[in-house]
Amino acid sequence: MNVSPGWPVAAALAVLLLVALVADRLGRLGLERQTALAGARAVVQLSLVALVITAVVGSIWLSLLAVVGMFATAVVTTSKRVDALPSWPWAAAAMACGVVPVVGIVLATGAVPLTGVAIIPVAGIVIGNTMTVHTLVGRRTFAALREEHGQYEAALSLGLTSSQAIDEIITRRVPEGIVPSLDQVRTAGVVTLPGAFIGVMLGGGSAVQAATAQVLVLFAIMATQSITAGLQARLIRGRRILPADLRHSLIS
Numbered sequence: 001m002n003v004s005p006g007w008p009v010a011a012a013l014a015v016l017l018l019v020a021l022v023a024d025r026l027g028r029l030g031l032e033r034q035t036a037l038a039g040a041r042a043v044v045q046l047s048l049v050a051l052v053i054t055a056v057v058g059s060i061w062l063s064l065l066a067v068v069g070m071f072a073t074a075v076v077t078t079s080k081r082v083d084a085l086p087s088w089p090w091a092a093a094a095m096a097c098g099v100v101p102v103v104g105i106v107l108a109t110g111a112v113p114l115t116g117v118a119i120i121p122v123a124g125i126v127i128g129n130t131m132t133v134h135t136l137v138g139r140r141t142f143a144a145l146r147e148e149h150g151q152y153e154a155a156l157s158l159g160l161t162s163s164q165a166i167d168e169i170i171t172r173r174v175p176e177g178i179v180p181s182l183d184q185v186r187t188a189g190v191v192t193l194p195g196a197f198i199g200v201m202l203g204g205g206s207a208v209q210a211a212t213a214q215v216l217v218l219f220a221i222m223a224t225q226s227i228t229a230g231l232q233a234r235l236i237r238g239r240r241i242l243p244a245d246l247r248h249s250l251i252s
Contacts (some may be wrong), residue, residue: 063116082138
């Protein structure tokens with residue numbers, strides 16, 4: 001089964017976007033403009049990505065270069081999303097510690113062949129989910145640090161260090177960034193059929209091949225997100241990854 005560009009797909013996209021816009025309006029979500037822009041960007045970006053992948057997929061080195069570009073974009077995106085763009089080198093370090101070993105294991109074991117057509121989608125999925133957990137952990141912990149600043153000062157007055165005081169606030173927030181992905185793993189095949197499964201099926205693979213690919217992807221996501229979230233929490237405790245307002249308010 002193949003989904004090819006054409007009028008049927010264009011019609012489906014137009015109707016689906018209209019449904020999203022109407023739902024935003026009726027639900028008074030105030031996201032009509034963002035929804036329309038997101039849809040337009042998705043079409044343009046994925047079209048360009050398709051052209052790039054077609055051009056580089058035949059070369060391992062060009063494919064790896066494309067992956068590096070994807071990673072750089074993910075770092076900038078998540079750093080902006082948590083309002084901590086100046087901390088991007090530390091965000092990159094935390095994310096790289098999750099992405100590099102996980103993709104390395106998948107390739108070293110031979111689970112995924114060392115070809116551009118395999119590396120780019122697998123690395124893209126891992127990077128995307130690493131970016132997601134970094135954003136979720138950042139937004140939850142930073143919100144907690146702002147809302148519970150009094151608790152932070154109280155902890156300092158009791159003799160705790162700045163790192164320990166921050167830990168008292170964020171320790172229960174960090175796991176919340178991983179919960180959505182764990183729920184996806186728990187319900188895979190029961191509630192949802194995730195993207196890798198559908199992709200293999202649409203590409204003509206068997207259900208067994210689709211299930212195998214999806215399990216591999218889900219395990220890779222769990223591993224990279226656990227590493228990244230843990231390291232990100234350590235960097236937040238050390239005040240390495242913080243928005244400007246918290247960097248000034250969380251005095252030692």
